[in-house]
Amino acid sequence: MSAERESGPALEHSGPSIATAAERDSLMAGRPEPQLEPHLTPGGGTEFTVHQTVEVERETRIASIQERLDAARERLSNDHARAMVRGQARADFECER
Numbered sequence: 001m002s003a004e005r006e007s008g009p010a011l012e013h014s015g016p017s018i019a020t021a022a023e024r025d026s027l028m029a030g031r032p033e034p035q036l037e038p039h040l041t042p043g044g045g046t047e048f049t050v051h052q053t054v055e056v057e058r059e060t061r062i063a064s065i066q067e068r069l070d071a072a073r074e075r076l077s078n079d080h081a082r083a084m085v086r087g088q089a090r091a092d093f094e095c096e097r
Contacts, residue, residue, distance in 0.1 A: 041047055
Protein backbone atom coordinates (compact mmCIF):
# COMPACT_ATOMS: atom_id res chain seq x y z
CA MET A 1 0.00 0.00 0.00
CA SER A 2 1.24 3.46 -0.75
CA ALA A 3 1.47 6.29 1.75
CA GLU A 4 -1.20 8.18 -0.18
CA ARG A 5 -3.65 5.31 0.15
CA GLU A 6 -3.00 4.92 3.89
CA SER A 7 -3.41 8.57 4.79
CA GLY A 8 -6.02 9.35 2.18
CA PRO A 9 -5.72 11.73 -0.74
CA ALA A 10 -6.48 14.85 1.35
CA LEU A 11 -3.55 14.41 3.75
CA GLU A 12 -0.52 14.06 1.54
CA HIS A 13 2.75 14.49 3.35
CA SER A 14 6.33 14.33 2.25
CA GLY A 15 8.08 12.59 5.05
CA PRO A 16 8.48 9.29 6.70
CA SER A 17 5.42 7.07 6.90
CA ILE A 18 5.78 7.14 10.68
CA ALA A 19 3.66 9.69 12.52
CA THR A 20 5.78 12.11 14.52
CA ALA A 21 5.14 14.80 17.06
CA ALA A 22 6.63 17.36 14.67
CA GLU A 23 4.14 16.42 11.97
CA ARG A 24 1.31 16.61 14.50
CA ASP A 25 2.48 20.03 15.67
CA SER A 26 2.76 21.37 12.12
CA LEU A 27 -0.73 20.10 11.29
CA MET A 28 -2.12 21.62 14.49
CA ALA A 29 -0.44 24.95 13.69
CA GLY A 30 -2.16 24.93 10.30
CA ARG A 31 -5.63 24.67 11.80
CA PRO A 32 -7.85 27.67 11.10
CA GLU A 33 -8.71 29.77 14.11
CA PRO A 34 -12.38 29.70 15.07
CA GLN A 35 -14.24 32.80 14.00
CA LEU A 36 -15.90 34.71 16.80
CA GLU A 37 -19.55 35.52 16.25
CA PRO A 38 -20.57 39.05 17.14
CA HIS A 39 -23.38 39.35 19.62
CA LEU A 40 -25.21 42.51 18.70
CA THR A 41 -27.37 42.79 21.80
CA PRO A 42 -26.34 45.71 23.96
CA GLY A 43 -27.51 44.20 27.23
CA GLY A 44 -28.52 46.11 30.33
CA GLY A 45 -31.11 48.85 30.44
CA THR A 46 -30.92 49.64 26.74
CA GLU A 47 -31.86 46.10 25.75
CA PHE A 48 -34.70 46.07 28.28
CA THR A 49 -36.06 49.35 26.93
CA VAL A 50 -35.92 48.12 23.35
CA HIS A 51 -37.71 44.87 24.22
CA GLN A 52 -40.31 46.77 26.21
CA THR A 53 -40.93 49.16 23.29
CA VAL A 54 -41.30 46.27 20.87
CA GLU A 55 -43.79 44.56 23.19
CA VAL A 56 -45.84 47.74 23.58
CA GLU A 57 -45.95 48.19 19.79
CA ARG A 58 -46.96 44.55 19.35
CA GLU A 59 -49.76 44.83 21.91
CA THR A 60 -50.96 48.09 20.33
CA ARG A 61 -51.07 46.42 16.92
CA ILE A 62 -52.95 43.42 18.34
CA ALA A 63 -55.51 45.74 19.97
CA SER A 64 -55.92 47.69 16.72
CA ILE A 65 -56.47 44.52 14.71
CA GLN A 66 -58.94 43.19 17.28
CA GLU A 67 -60.87 46.48 17.19
CA ARG A 68 -61.06 46.38 13.38
CA LEU A 69 -62.19 42.75 13.39
CA ASP A 70 -64.85 43.48 15.98
CA ALA A 71 -66.11 46.43 13.91
CA ALA A 72 -66.22 44.28 10.78
CA ARG A 73 -68.10 41.55 12.65
CA GLU A 74 -70.59 44.14 13.93
CA ARG A 75 -71.11 45.59 10.43
CA LEU A 76 -71.63 42.10 9.03
CA SER A 77 -74.16 41.28 11.72
CA ASN A 78 -76.02 44.58 11.18
CA ASP A 79 -75.99 44.19 7.40
CA HIS A 80 -77.30 40.64 7.71
CA ALA A 81 -80.13 41.79 10.00
CA ARG A 82 -81.04 44.62 7.60
CA ALA A 83 -81.00 42.24 4.64
CA MET A 84 -83.35 39.90 6.48
CA VAL A 85 -85.71 42.81 7.25
CA ARG A 86 -85.61 44.01 3.61
CA GLY A 87 -86.23 40.47 2.40
CA GLN A 88 -89.17 40.08 4.75
CA ALA A 89 -90.57 43.44 3.66
CA ARG A 90 -90.22 42.48 0.01
CA ALA A 91 -91.90 39.13 0.64
CA ASP A 92 -94.73 40.81 2.52
CA PHE A 93 -95.18 43.39 -0.24
CA GLU A 94 -95.28 40.76 -2.98
CA CYS A 95 -97.76 38.62 -1.04
CA GLU A 96 -100.17 41.58 -0.71
CA ARG A 97 -100.39 42.14 -4.44
